[in-house]
Amino acid sequence: MPRILIVGGGYAGFYTAWKLEKQLRRGEAEVTIVDPLPYMTYQPFLPEVAAGSIEPRHAVVALRRHLRRTTVIAAKVTGIDHAHKVATITPIAGEPWQQEYDQIVVTAGAVSRTFPIPGIAENAIGLKTIEEAVAVRDLLLSNFDKAAVLPPGPARERLLTVVVVGGGFAGIEAFAELRSFASSLLKRYPQLSFDETHFHLIEAMGRIMPEVSLKTSEWVLKDLAKRGAYVHLDTQVTGAVGGNVELSSGETIPTDIIVWTAGVMANPTVVRGGDLPVEERGRIRTRPDLRVGTAEEIVHGAWAAGDVSAVPDLTGGGVGGYCVPNAQHAVRQGKLLAKNITAVLRGEEPKEYFHKNLGAVAGLGLYNGVFQSGKIAIKGFLAWIAHRGYHGLAMPTWERKWRVLWGWWNNLWLGRDIVNLEAVQTPRRVFEEFAARPRPAQAPAVEEKKPAAKSAASEKVAAQG
Ligand SMILES: Cc1cc2nc3c(=O)[nH]c(=O)nc-3n(C[C@H](O)[C@H](O)[C@H](O)COP(=O)(O)OP(=O)(O)OC[C@H]3O[C@@H](n4cnc5c(N)ncnc54)[C@H](O)[C@@H]3O)c2cc1C
Incomplete structure (x- = not known):
């Protein structure tokens, strides 16, 4: 059975695995997803999580709950030797190992890009x-x-x-x-x-x-x-x-x-730790059909999508001719990637990725937002409704949509949750403060002659105590 290894279970990786489960026939391929985190994060909700409007756990999707036919491994991929089709898996506990694959999907996203500014x-x-x-x-x-x-x-x-x-x-x-x-x-x-x-x-x-x-x-x-x-x-x-x-x-x-x-930059651990081709901005060079490589040269058995990849934007938009790093692209690329791998496994041709930007919608705090699509701009309350409507529906899985929508409904009449859980960073503090500890070991008795009257007095105190 062909082995498909997905590196990163965020937007693009989660959707690839989720759709592969639907596309692949039983026994057609074995899918494994590797991510150090047990969930995919719906990043557009992070500002609302920071502002107490969304419960943190509602903004993430548990991989094991929704990927039922995929093997989920809690680990980092720290090396890709595509020449030999082996990846180095560094688990969250235990020793690293080499995992063989037939098809690799690199969807390890991006990290914050900083500059060497003191502090x-x-x-x-x-x-x-x-x-x-x-x-x-x-x-x-x-x-x-x-x-x-x-x-x-x-x-x-x-x-x-x-x-x-x-x-x-x-x-x-x-x-x-x-x-x-x-x-x-x-x-x-x-x-x-x-x-x-x-x-x-x-x-x-x-x-x-x-x-x-x-x-x-x-x-x-x-x-x-x-x-x-x-x-x-x-x-x-x-x-x-x-x-x-x-x-x-x-x-x-x-x-x-x-x-x-x-700003963000393509995940350096995965990009630098492998032998897949990388373009000038540090992203994996990817073709419009999401296979790694260029128009002239295909790297067979390797695929990439999302923020870690440089996928040509065939609409003529994008920055420098490539798709910009956003969820709109990552989700759609993940879905197409699942179809394309299935096609290639069945000896068919993969399709090219083409997505015209739908516009942008942002929440600017409670009851305020901004929406822009082409020349149309909506500001204020209506844009905020559009923001919540769009993201509420875009949240993957109904199980998660309900939690987010229910939370928003509760906040509408109960207000935001202002509980500060900073103390979870030091959960043992109170227990440790009051925990009984073994008494320090008694100093060994010193063999010396004490005055008879003193030792009798201390024996009496000890007996009373
Ligand atoms: C605050 C914020 C708001 C945003 N709002 C919007 C928005 O409104 N609209 C929009 O379109 N986009 C938005 N984005 C951008 C969007 O979220 C990203 O473009 C999208 O998440 C990219 O998906 P991805 O799958 O490429 O990467 P990610 O979703 O980041 O997933 C990468 C995954 O790889 C895993 N990983 C990392 N290292 C390794 C490793 N070594 N081995 C294995 N796995 C690894 C990570 O744990 C993660 O799960 C926003 C982003 C942020 C931060």
Whole structure:
């Protein structure tokens, strides 16, 4: 039986495996998916998770629950030797091993792309994983708790300051959602005032959100400013040391919440750890039919999709002629990839990937959003409905859709959940604090003659005790 190995169970990998289960006849191929995480993450929900509007576990899909005919392995792929069709699997426990395959599907996504700016690696946090979104939510809540017990002044305002770096779609959504969250929190913290909260987004370019028109992006800037969230255009972060973010404009912003959303790069572990062809921007060179290779040369038995790959955009759009890294493409590529592998296994020809951009929709905090498709732009409440409607339906599996939709419905009349679970980072703290411990071993009795009266007295005390 041909063995198909899928590297990465995110958007593209999950959809490939899910659709392969539907396409393949029983016994036609054996499918294995390898991912260090036991779930795929619906990343467009991360800003809402950070803002307390979506329960974190609802924004991820358990691989084992929905991939019933696929072998799921909790591990990283750390090497691909395609010349010999073997991958190195490094599990979350135990020793690495070599896994043979006939077809490999590389869908290991992307990681946050940073620059060597002092302090960023140590003090900033990305927003690519559910863990990061939860940590940002909890940090903001902890900071509100700390600020509420401090007297007004710089130390308090520092705790109530948030800096987001990168004005792309993800950055703006995260920034707007966090602003909306912080504003709504103020009614639970009567000690704190709106004027003490400070929100700054730093963008190196002269505009934000390249996915929407300039006019729409300017509306977003004005709308954010009205809500007390300021975007610094044409500005770069030059340092993030000692609790201060330094900017190329000379300004310094004191804060300990620095969310880095300034771009992504193809997963370096998988790209560099293998012998598949890589293009100038570090992505796996992929053909329009999703096989690895170029128009002239096919790398047989190797496929790639999603953020890790450079798939030509046959619509003529894209950046540099390639599909941009987004979920719209990753999902559709995953679905086509399943069809194409099945076709190739049956001796048929694979089809080329062609998808015209549907537009972009972003949530900008509760009851506010922006939608753009071609020249049509919708702003405000209607766009927010479109955002929730689109993503509610796009969430894979009905089991997960229900949880998200039910959560939104509950929030509508119960309000956001503002529970701070930062203490889960140190779950043993209380137990350890009060746990009984064995008494220190008694010092060996010293053989010496004591005065008779003293030893009689101590024996009496011991007997009373
Ligand atoms: C905050 C945010 C908001 C977004 N909003 C939108 C939006 O509104 N619309 C849109 O279209 N797109 C959006 N995107 C982009 C979209 O989520 C990504 O383009 C999409 O997730 C890419 O899918 P993928 O399958 O290539 O990678 P991923 O979904 O990132 O999956 C990669 C998988 O590979 C696994 N992996 C990593 N290393 C290894 C390894 N060594 N071995 C095995 N597995 C590995 C990871 O654990 C992960 O599960 C957003 C992204 C972010 C961060």
